[in-house]
Amino acid sequence: MLLSDQAGQAAATKIPRPATLRESVIEAIQELIVSSQLKPGQHLVESELAELLGVSRQPVREALQQLSGEGWVDLHPGQGAFVHVPTLEEADQLLAVRTLLETESARLAAEHAGEGGVRQLRSLCARGIAAVQSDDVDSAVALNSELHALVTALSGNAVLAELASQVARRVRWYHTPVARQRGMASWDEHTALIDAIEAGDGQRAARIMREHTEHTRASYMEQRENDPVEPAPKPVRRRRPRTPQAG
Amino acid sequence: MLLSDQAGQAAATKIPRPATLRESVIEAIQELIVSSQLKPGQHLVESELAELLGVSRQPVREALQQLSGEGWVDLHPGQGAFVHVPTLEEADQLLAVRTLLETESARLAAEHAGEGGVRQLRSLCARGIAAVQSDDVDSAVALNSELHALVTALSGNAVLAELASQVARRVRWYHTPVARQRGMASWDEHTALIDAIEAGDGQRAARIMREHTEHTRASYMEQRENDPVEPAPKPVRRRRPRTPQAG
DNA sequence: TTTTCGTCGACTGCCTACAGCATACCGTCC
DNA sequence: GGACGGTATGCTGTAGGCAGTCGACGAAAA
Numbered sequence: 001m002l003l004s005d006q007a008g009q010a011a012a013t014k015i016p017r018p019a020t021l022r023e024s025v026i027e028a029i030q031e032l033i034v035s036s037q038l039k040p041g042q043h044l045v046e047s048e049l050a051e052l053l054g055v056s057r058q059p060v061r062e063a064l065q066q067l068s069g070e071g072w073v074d075l076h077p078g079q080g081a082f083v084h085v086p087t088l089e090e091a092d093q094l095l096a097v098r099t100l101l102e103t104e105s106a107r108l109a110a111e112h113a114g115e116g117g118v119r120q121l122r123s124l125c126a127r128g129i130a131a132v133q134s135d136d137v138d139s140a141v142a143l144n145s146e147l148h149a150l151v152t153a154l155s156g157n158a159v160l161a162e163l164a165s166q167v168a169r170r171v172r173w174y175h176t177p178v179a180r181q182r183g184m185a186s187w188d189e190h191t192a193l194i195d196a197i198e199a200g201d202g203q204r205a206a207r208i209m210r211e212h213t214e215h216t217r218a219s220y221m222e223q224r225e226n227d228p229v230e231p232a233p234k235p236v237r238r239r240r241p242r243t244p245q246a247g
Numbered sequence: 248m249l250l251s252d253q254a255g256q257a258a259a260t261k262i263p264r265p266a267t268l269r270e271s272v273i274e275a276i277q278e279l280i281v282s283s284q285l286k287p288g289q290h291l292v293e294s295e296l297a298e299l300l301g302v303s304r305q306p307v308r309e310a311l312q313q314l315s316g317e318g319w320v321d322l323h324p325g326q327g328a329f330v331h332v333p334t335l336e337e338a339d340q341l342l343a344v345r346t347l348l349e350t351e352s353a354r355l356a357a358e359h360a361g362e363g364g365v366r367q368l369r370s371l372c373a374r375g376i377a378a379v380q381s382d383d384v385d386s387a388v389a390l391n392s393e394l395h396a397l398v399t400a401l402s403g404n405a406v407l408a409e410l411a412s413q414v415a416r417r418v419r420w421y422h423t424p425v426a427r428q429r430g431m432a433s434w435d436e437h438t439a440l441i442d443a444i445e446a447g448d449g450q451r452a453a454r455i456m457r458e459h460t461e462h463t464r465a466s467y468m469e470q471r472e473n474d475p476v477e478p479a480p481k482p483v484r485r486r487r488p489r490t491p492q493a494g
Numbered sequence: 495t496t497t498t499c500g501t502c503g504a505c506t507g508c509c510t511a512c513a514g515c516a517t518a519c520c521g522t523c524c
Numbered sequence: 525g526g527a528c529g530g531t532a533t534g535c536t537g538t539a540g541g542c543a544g545t546c547g548a549c550g551a552a553a554a
Contacts, residue, residue: 020506020508021507021508022508045535055509056509057509057536058305058508061309061536062309065269065312065313077267077536078514093405104347158337159343160340160343160347267537268538292504294504302539303538303540304539305540306537306538324507325505325506325546327505
């Protein structure tokens with residue numbers, strides 16, 4: 001047997017490459033943002049991030065640019081990078097787009113997902129329900145993302161899946177702090193969705209997904225109304241207080 | 248009158264900043280790709296591009312990474328950047344996504360576009376028809392893009408518009424070489440679309456836009472079947488022929 | 495002849511250094 | 525007292541340079 005055949009079969013054993021620094025930095029900054037260690041509107045100084053992460057400015061620059069492309073930070077030429085400030089309006093629009101993309105994904109998934117796909121969905125769903133029942137919120141949130149990602153993947157449209165994935169990441173940022181509410185209801189809807197997909201009923205799958213994401217959206221908007229955030233009214237460049245020249 | 252007020256009113260007069268080199272390089276490379284001076288699958292060597300454009304490697308690197316995020320080039324870590332090879336299947340999926348996004352945009356535009364919006368649409372449409380009648384294909388293609396962009400903008404959903412714009416750019420790349428066919432029929436459909444938007448009939452606008460983009464898609468697929476492209480079967484790293492050490 | 499290993503060349507990834515610019519501070523003039 | 529211009533400071537944007545790594549080629553072994 002040729003090694004390449006083996007590799008083809010067990011392709012899952014990809015070596016976790018030490019990845020480029022740039023990618024590591026991207027993930028690190030995303031983590032800093034979602035965990036609110038970097039606050040919306042905050043000026044991101046390249047040299048500070050570089051020192052904080054123990055790398056040079058170059059990987060940081062490249063990471064910031066990629067993050068800008070994905071909507072995490074805003075790049076003002078000559079001024080620098082600022083953590084994006086998620087408007088209520090923008091969040092609403094983003095959730096609307098997510099609804100659109102995922103609804104279509106569900107419709108297509110119902111038409112294209114085979115037995116294997118459905119089995120994977122069931123598995124994820126079971127684990128999600130277990131996580132909720134044991135109050136493991138973090139796992140539940142992660143599994144929720146995985147399940148939605150799998151649905152888009154099963155749509156058979158890679159471009160659609162990629163776009164949906166991008167949108168989902170941003171949604172997750174806005175959504176995470178207030179997502180811990182819906183709990184079990186969400187997973188009941190997931191189960192119904194999988195039933196529809198298994199039955200090959202695209203219309204029903206689409207309808208369920210639409211209602212599902214709209215529920216999420218409504219829950220988010222409701223949460224936000226009680227807890228508005230405006231931490232940086234002036235996204236102005238920060239200036240370090242005059243160093244008092246100790247000496 | 249305060250100067251800031253003036254600036255607020257005539258915000259269009261933003262100084263065309265000499266933009267960062269990175270942005271200039273991005274546009275230059277995009278231009279090189281759509282004009283087929285850089286062929287699909289071709290290995291993009293940073294130093295060569297840098298010399299060609301008269302800049303250093305850094306802006307080129309950053310540009311390539313941004314272009315990778317938008318699907319123009321593929322980045323293989325440790326190997327470099329390659330011009331993306333548009334599969335027939337992928338083009339189909341991309342066009343499907345475009346249909347989805349623009350259909351929704353049309354629906355929303357019908358609900359949100361005011362008189363001013365409709366007037367702008369009419370103006371663009373008139374200019375487009377004029378361009379077709381005078382066989383000015385380049386203008387017609389450009390105006391077509393502008394009109395679609397305006398529809399998405401009038402949807403009132405900025406996120407949706409941004410996404411649609413990204414997708415449209417890629418579509419334009421795949422599509423441009425074969426786009427010069429549809430001509431007048433396309434602009435008749437545009438007119439009907441604007442009528443629906445003006446009437447505030449979201450359902451009708453969506454239906455027209457769906458059929459419109461599906462026509463485009465069909466026309467594209469038809470063209471492609473007659474003219475398949477596979478310029479780089481092995482997207483392998485290019486190797487410069489051994490320099491014969493003259494001397 | 496086919497396979498395997500060693501070597502070479504070239505390119506990427508990263509770091510460091512420099513120039514330009516935007517902003518904030520502060521003394522001066524009206 | 526308020527506005528204006530000069531000056532200082534920190535940051536970004538860009539360039540150049542070095543080490544690591546990947547692929548290709550060629551020689552040696554089976």
